[in-house]
Amino acid sequence: MTLNTYMPDALRPFYQSELTQYRAQFAQGHWAHAWTHLERAHVIGQAYPVTHSQVHWLMLVFGVKIKSLREVIGQIPRLLVGGVKSFVGHIPVGNTGGANVPPLRPLPIAADIQDMFAQAGIHRNHNT
Template sequence: MSMKPKLRAAFEAELQEATRAEARADLTLAWRHLERAHILSQAHAGPHVRSHCRMFAFGWRRRDVRELVGQAVRIVVAGPGSWLGRAPLGNTGGANVGILTPMPMPEDLRALLDG
């Protein structure tokens, strides 16, 4: 199943905002946008893997070994997790949270996913 256009646009916007925030050296905001992109992508294998690849690249630029290891594992399991419907909703996707841990979802993202 492919992403609906509105969901795809929101996912791409989050990735773009992450890039802009990182360019301004606002790393906290950049990571937040990557987490939001991850939440939006979880039910779609290709975008889900892409969000983890972006998180891996962010970790690489920060020289964050914990994030690199965590994202490497997530890159491998993200696609199958999406295909099997096993991605936990709301999970922000970082190495600081469990791979299968569901998390509260921001209301604006819930509205996009429910719509």
Template sequence: MNFKMPKAWKEAYKEELRQYRTSLNGLNLPQAWRHLERAHIIGQYHPVPHTAIHCRMLWFGLRSANLTEVFGQILRIAGGWLGSLLNRIPVGNTGGANVYIFARMPIPEDLRELLADADVEAKGLAGIKRKPR
């Protein structure tokens, strides 16, 4: 179970949120959304940050009157935390309602080193690689 986010991940996650707020305040909505997606890719391994991003995505959908996004985020909020808790998430998934909820996606190149412990080899839902005992 993934309760404690590594320091480097937390810093990258917070930086994406900072960039999200800056873009949102500047009314650059496509850029703001992109930073939410990137924060999702980083945070989806941990239940609290994962759920927090989906809540922000829900708020974004409400602000933009995008009912597809609103309903999609409600579903993701309801179940996403459990996948994080059990280390069973669609690695690389950007989290928006425009993406199938269980679709694995490539991790952006600039995040690959940070997320080096992500299990990109597994089939289906994965998460952080298990350390050998």
């Protein structure tokens, strides 16, 4: 069991870039593109309690703003337990975090995100 607390400095710029792109797309009313960047931020940050919880909070707020009851209801339990699962090192690697995906299902990680992990010296697999 691995205790994760803080995102490594080498990974943080990739995470922040996704959040910046999320905010820019959201501000322009490009909901689908905005959501994609939140999902990518989730994959990047899900192993770390603070960033994992932050993305679920943003997903909850997103659901409220677009008036998606399904997303709001789906994010509440994820927000409550996601950070804890990150802290103890038991996450469904690659899961994109939305209510449209079962919360415990590991998913393939996009090649460019795998490259981000590699550049940051981090190895992710479905057994994390």
